[in-house]
Amino acid sequence: MTMHVRVRFAPSPTGTLHIGSARTALFNWLYARHTQGTLVLRIEDTDQKRSDPKFLDDILESLRWLGIQPDEGPIHQSRRLELYRAKAEGLLKSGRAQRQEGAVVMPIEPRVISFTDVIHGRIDTDATLLKDIVLIKSDGTPTYNFACVVDDADMRITHIIRGDDHIANTPKQIILYEALGAAPPLFAHIPLIVDEARARLSKRKGATSVLEFRDEGFLSEGIVNFLTLLGWSPKDNREIIPVEETIRLFDVKDVKKTAAQFNAEKLTWVNAQQIKRLTPERLLALLLPRLQAKGWVTAQTNQAWLLQLARVFQGRLHTLAEIETLADFCFTDDFSYQAQAVEKHLRKNGTVKELALLKERLASAPAFDAQTVETATRGLVAELGKPAGELIHPARVAITGREVSPGLFEVMALLGRDKTLLRLERAIRSLT
Numbered sequence: 001m002t003m004h005v006r007v008r009f010a011p012s013p014t015g016t017l018h019i020g021s022a023r024t025a026l027f028n029w030l031y032a033r034h035t036q037g038t039l040v041l042r043i044e045d046t047d048q049k050r051s052d053p054k055f056l057d058d059i060l061e062s063l064r065w066l067g068i069q070p071d072e073g074p075i076h077q078s079r080r081l082e083l084y085r086a087k088a089e090g091l092l093k094s095g096r097a098q099r100q101e102g103a104v105v106m107p108i109e110p111r112v113i114s115f116t117d118v119i120h121g122r123i124d125t126d127a128t129l130l131k132d133i134v135l136i137k138s139d140g141t142p143t144y145n146f147a148c149v150v151d152d153a154d155m156r157i158t159h160i161i162r163g164d165d166h167i168a169n170t171p172k173q174i175i176l177y178e179a180l181g182a183a184p185p186l187f188a189h190i191p192l193i194v195d196e197a198r199a200r201l202s203k204r205k206g207a208t209s210v211l212e213f214r215d216e217g218f219l220s221e222g223i224v225n226f227l228t229l230l231g232w233s234p235k236d237n238r239e240i241i242p243v244e245e246t247i248r249l250f251d252v253k254d255v256k257k258t259a260a261q262f263n264a265e266k267l268t269w270v271n272a273q274q275i276k277r278l279t280p281e282r283l284l285a286l287l288l289p290r291l292q293a294k295g296w297v298t299a300q301t302n303q304a305w306l307l308q309l310a311r312v313f314q315g316r317l318h319t320l321a322e323i324e325t326l327a328d329f330c331f332t333d334d335f336s337y338q339a340q341a342v343e344k345h346l347r348k349n350g351t352v353k354e355l356a357l358l359k360e361r362l363a364s365a366p367a368f369d370a371q372t373v374e375t376a377t378r379g380l381v382a383e384l385g386k387p388a389g390e391l392i393h394p395a396r397v398a399i400t401g402r403e404v405s406p407g408l409f410e411v412m413a414l415l416g417r418d419k420t421l422l423r424l425e426r427a428i429r430s431l432t
């Protein structure tokens, strides 16, 4: 019979969910799903001074948004104080622990403590270097190490997957398992995430919490895909992996032991790929709140048109937020023209005449879908005997104000005939 895997994610609600902790949660969840095991969510909130319900809300919302669903919990340590006290009582009775100035403390005997970390291999620690272990502080609350071990034993956790900043706690925790008469679980300490300069990821250099990334327009699929690749890979160099497939392939023993480097450019690229994979319906649903906040979209706005807009921009967006700057010309005539684009593409001899010809062709085109518009435009290009760009670039600037936009014909079709002609006319007039 194979062991039923039980893992846990055990955040302390003393801050928002950091992207590094999100990766710890993700690796626990992936491993639980891969093994058809159980993920327990445990809230380590015995430090009442530092814990805050608003951080708990942030953590729960972040996990929900990422799609990391625990199978059990949240279980709050602050509601289990009796259990920790009872366990400490037991250790006092058996003589393993002592009272010292109101606290309960366990002395450590000199010996070597060994464990084999799933990722780092064998780790030996000389226990004479460790201080006595405080179990219960003088205010009656348990220490992290004690509550953690009591709970991991009580919850029958089989694998502890956590950041390798906790390696130093592990020998003490192993001593506590022994004292409690419980077998220690397996430990898999995953490397921390470092920034591009190999320093700890810090707030000063940009977003670090999950919800900040969400608000900047990253998809949960993008964040999950990116975090998956921080220290793990599917072994075939693929970078874009649907989460179902990661679940199939993921094993915690394959996580690399060197620090994982956060690369903002890669995150942005992965996110763009994940945006491309969305159905236009889902993309539109994700864009809508941003379009509404801009005042561009109301309940009356035509849904089919909005879906067309989502399709037109889908291949261009690295983040959802980019729609706010890239799509202004679709919602208002009062957008600005990039000065350098005007200089480069509109202020040329002959441009006015050619735009006027294009306007004529488009006015008489039999329909105004992208394909018909393209045929009409290319017909004119052929007659003029010039490279297509010499007509397409000026037209793009006239219609969007920008040098770069989604495909010109899709954009024209999206705007419709009237708007397209009006913008060409406006450009022609401003140039003459």
Ligand code: GLU
Residues within 6 Å of the ligand: 010, 011, 012, 044, 148, 161, 162, 163, 166
């Ligand atoms: N509450 C601890 C933390 O957030 C949990 C560490 C552990 O997983 O044992 O770092």
